[in-house]
Amino acid sequence: RKEVEQDPGPFNVPEGATVAFNCTYSNSASQSFFWYRQDCRKEPKLLMSVYSSGNEDGRFTAQLNRASQYISLLIRDSKLSDSATYLCVVNIIRGGSYIPTFGRGTSLIVHP
Amino acid sequence: EPEVTQTPSHQVTQMGQEVILRCVPISNHLYFYWYRQILGQKVEFLVSFYNNEISEKSEIFDDQFSVERPDGSNFTLKIRSTKLEDSAMYFCASSEALTLSISNEQFFGPGTRLTVL
Numbered sequence: 001r002k003e004v005e006q007d008p009g010p011f012n013v014p015e016g017a018t019v020a021f022n023c024t025y026s027n028s029a030s031q032s033f034f035w036y037r038q039d040c041r042k043e044p045k046l047l048m049s050v051y052s053s054g055n056e057d058g059r060f061t062a063q064l065n066r067a068s069q070y071i072s073l074l075i076r077d078s079k080l081s082d083s084a085t086y087l088c089v090v091n092i093i094r095g096g097s098y099i100p101t102f103g104r105g106t107s108l109i110v111h112p
Numbered sequence: 113e114p115e116v117t118q119t120p121s122h123q124v125t126q127m128g129q130e131v132i133l134r135c136v137p138i139s140n141h142l143y144f145y146w147y148r149q150i151l152g153q154k155v156e157f158l159v160s161f162y163n164n165e166i167s168e169k170s171e172i173f174d175d176q177f178s179v180e181r182p183d184g185s186n187f188t189l190k191i192r193s194t195k196l197e198d199s200a201m202y203f204c205a206s207s208e209a210l211t212l213s214i215s216n217e218q219f220f221g222p223g224t225r226l227t228v229l
Contacts, residue, residue: 043203043220044155087155099168100145100218102155 001026003101004090010107017078021106023088024070031098033064035073036087038105044087047073078110114138116221118204124227125194133189133224135204144187145205145218146179148172155203161187194228201225 005024013019025033033050048055050062050071061074071090075082088103117136125131137144146158160167161179178190187206191198202225205218 038155041201043222045220046217049217099170100157102157104154 003027003092004088004103006086006088006103006106008104008106010109012109012111013078015078015080015110015112017110018074018076019078019108020072020074021086021088021108022070022072023090023103023106024068025088025090025092025101026069027090027092028066028069029093030069030090031093032091033062033071034089035060035062035071036089036102038085038087040085044102047086075108078108080110080112083108083110116204116206116219118202118221118224120224121222122225122227124229127196127228128193131191131194131226133191133202133204133226135187135189135221136185137187137204137206138219139185141206141208141219143167143207143209144179144181145207146189147203147205147220148200149203149223150197150200158189191226194226196228199226199228 003026011019035047036044037047038044048057048062050064052064054063059076063072085105085107087105090101091098092101119134123131144161147155148158149155157170158173159169159179176192180188201223203223204221207218
């Protein structure tokens with residue numbers, strides 16, 4: 001099983017739609033979780049951290065399910081500008097240290 | 113707004129040559145990182161650096177790689193003898209504190225695209 005796994009998509013949705021992405025991780029000792037956004041040929045940018053209780057930032061909601069070892073990202077009222085690749089990042093323990101580990105990303109295309 | 117900068121934006125080199133990729137982290141940040149992303153693949157952690165020494169490194173970061181903070185502003189990644197499979201985008205990042213903190217953000221530079229021929 002991959003350490004951090006995401007459905008690569010692409011998710012092709014109309015403007016205004018609600019879309020959800022999941023990410024699973026294999027190491028139950030993982031401590032911190034993040035969603036990053038990466039535009040084509042650009043650097044990753046932090047979208048939001050994921051807290052145990054779940055958290056919301058405007059149209060974006062992140063959830064963590066430790067029992068099932070997955071995190072999710074919900075985007076409401078999709079905009080054209082939301083088109084990007086969404087990267088799940090988990091700090092995975094390895095050899096006693098925490099290593100930031102990225103998923104391959106989920107591609108989102110929002111069309112008019 | 114402060115940002116991480118990287119030079120060059122694109123580096124082309126011959127197999128076996130040494131390359132040095134340069135980064136200027138955000139000035140009040142204490143932790144520095146290098147990642148690579150092979151075209152079409154995921155971002156992979158290479159190394160983290162704090163207080164003038166390596167904090168963590170991945171299995172990718174073998175003896176061919178080294179990092180240095182030669183002065184108060186630059187942070188460099190050296191690849192001693194490049195291989196074809198080193199072709200990738202290399203991202204530098206910096207953060208105020210250790211990335212374990214959920215409230216801590218890593219800021220990424222725009223990347224250096226390395227092409228090994």
